[in-house]
Amino acid sequence: MATNLAQKPTASADVRVPASLESVVIRFAGDSGDGMQLTGTQFTHSTALMGTDLATFPDFPAEIRAPTGTTFGVSAYQINFGARRVLTAGDQPDVLVAMNPAALMTNLDSLKPGGTLVVDTGSFNDRTLAKAGYTSNPLEDGTIAPYHVIRLDISRMTLESVKEFGLSNKEAMRCKNMWTLGLMLWMYGRQRQSVVDWLKGKFAKSQQLADANIAAVNAGHAFGETAELAGDMSHSTVGRAEVAPGVYRTITGAESLALGLVAGSKLAGLNIMFGSYPITPASTLLHQLARLKEHGVVTFQAEDEIAAICSAIGASFAGSLGVTSSSGPGIALKGEAMGLAISTELPLVIVNSQRGGPSTGLPTKTEQSDLYQAIYGRNGDAPLPVIASSTPGDCFEVAIEAVRIATKYMTPVILLTDGYLANAAEPWPVPDFDSLKPFKVQFHTEAEGFSPSHRDPETLARNWAIPGNPGTEHRIGGIEKDFNTGNISYAADNHQRMTDTRWNKVLGIADDIPLQEITQGDATGDLVVVGWGSTFGPIYRAVEQSRAKGLKVSQIHVRYMWPLPKNLGDLLKGFGKVLVPEMNKGQFATVLRDNYLVDAVRLNQVNGQPFKVSHLNQVIAETLG
């Protein structure tokens, strides 16, 4: 399949002049199943290998193969790449590549005014136009007049480029995306070799398909190079970003999370037992970890969400690091078991790749609306630590931190990520594993005087003795336990004491996490924008731009959602106003108001899309009045 691509030079770019651009946002849009995500990821990979900074936003429907040509079947992949630090996938594409009328219908509004539209005219006919809901042809009725339009019969040119390989028409048409990729690689001076290598691997079992797809890439590239399109399009380059020296790779949040969990388990000296049930957008983590058995990872695809977490808790009881993962609806099902892990005080990491809710909601769209669920969502007084990752690469550090806290404090930990982070890619400086500080778990083995209820006086963590060790046989369960003996106890005073102990243990973790830093700007000012999770990029850029305009704005981006950093309340007092942008109806704002009696102003968006920098800038300006 062909992909469509949009290209934009940074400031009101003139693409006709070969230019070195600061950054470009391209959005590829076509039918789901047509390979838009592959086109996007390959363009991303090629771009990253050239040292350009980038951020991506895969945006696809929940249906795997929605009916061809429909608007609800459109799959898109947006990449923002630049010679400067790139923190967001971009507010508006500079270039939109529309592979069919439906892709045009659903994405044209997002294209920057005056932006470039590359459109496969070969896919436009009465039938496809009707399916997309057009009553007249947008290529002819003035709809696309505000844009710089490049009309190409990509379908026909693709068929020609692969003619010699004897593919069926259907197979040949599936090469459209590679032709388009070739063209876009040329337009932005990206190298082709990584794509060729990838195609050889992907079609290792079919020389014919490998050759045809490579031919399509080359044909698209050659078209850009040789076609007399000077008036329409031209070759631009985006340079290397000024980034810190080191070795880099591209990484998605799901990949980074998997690596972080494995790294954390090694630092703790434990094997991972990962119990999970497939759910969008969390399944990627299961897929990643299932391939890492040589690192002592066992993955268990359970029969349901409840079994998934219960198997992980069972594994922790037996001395592994139990980890489970899901998205909102599945996390809801795990609630009772989390309570058991809290009551029995066993280490556990629970990853929530948040998506739009409630109920099934928007499986493939991102949201941050499970914060209440994470902090408060269990029966009884059931506190547990909650931490959130803010970028794909950050998932690595946050995963290690989740393992550290879970094992040191004998507690379940919820790690919040989201669908955007899970799928988005960015260049990542590969960390030096040897520089990370181990936190090796010491199981309790001494039989003399053993009780499973004995606690470390400092952390309040109970000791962890595991089956197989003679002399420390013990029974645990979800019934309230005597503070001293660990035996069943329904005594009134004891329940008060145990509830207080569990509460204080979790709150005490605040002494063991870094103090909150001002992420950007001064320690005092007119306004602080407080965020958490994947809104980091847009907020950072908006605050940066507002500050450049002279506004006294700072940014605080929070990782430790519960317990909160000890100094957070004091930091907030340094600002006249507090603005909390969230992709929910104001959940963290509630937490801040509750804990600090601060007049946190909510800025909420739940449209399944990341915040736009321009929108944040506008609200910042309005808030400052």
Next chain:
Amino acid sequence: MNELSPHKLTAKDYATDQEVRWCPGCGDYAILKSVQKTLADLEADPANTVFVSGIGCSSRFPYYMATYGFHTIHGRAPAFATGIKLANPKLDVWMVTGDGDGLSIGGNHLLHVLRRNVDIQILLFNNEIYGLTKGQYSPTSRPGTRSPSSPGGSIERNLNPCNFALAAGARFVARTVDTDQKHMPEILKRAHAHRGASFVEIYQNCIVFNDGVFADFTDKKAAPDRQLRAEHGHRLVFGPNGEKGLRLNRDKVAIEIVTIGENGITADDILVHDETDALLAQMLVTLDGPDAPVVVGVIYCNPVDTYDAGVARQVEKAKSAKPNADMKELLFAGSTWTVD
């Protein structure tokens, strides 16, 4: 209490100091005694033994066993047991559940732990009633059971636990009776010896809410005529003198109850129990009718590879394929580039 103990352990050594809190006369006491005796006979290492349970009267069991124990949440014991075995396949895991815990709220998990064939022993105490919640009918209660939640009699059809287990793909299915202190340890030992998920249904009398529900075949007087003890390689006979038996009606592929010496029936007509025969097992557990005996004993035993062994093999294979796999290599996997 470890493997270096100089003395041979007795049943008492497997009991904790915790006061047992079942109702006086509950069938669970007999089962507890039988399990403790079985572990002593097996010389089981308490340090290596784990009892896992869900919620309900039966699920208090782990608190009374001087081994490792985990009293978990309602219906989910199979998932915890699976996780324990995946973390450490060497552990000897016993799971205790009831008809409500295992077949109602936990039906899905029981299905899957049996299907996967995780190497654990599953003891399902069937008393055909909810005890801990005060006497509501359960999935195994017979239609018409009057209870606080079914004052006009329950209108649901009841589930047959052994038939459920067979349909789920269990490779070891057995039955025994709480009061039968000779038979139960034998069955438990067989379950323990079996590699894979061993399913044992134990008819257990709830003296408070469902007293005597099994009396028609468990009372000493009634038992000979109403209980058939299946033993591999032996004919399927019952009755005070073994004069009754099961014959295959080949016209209907069904089992019929016959009496040796009547209508020309001889001992040779009686079916010989083959515990590896799944079809026979299904017929035995579903025998029905006024004359039909309740079949106890090892009804089906036909081992195949276990889930936990399969998982461990894949891990070992991956490790031997990449003996030097380390974190650094993993972090640098794939395409990288260097910024100077």
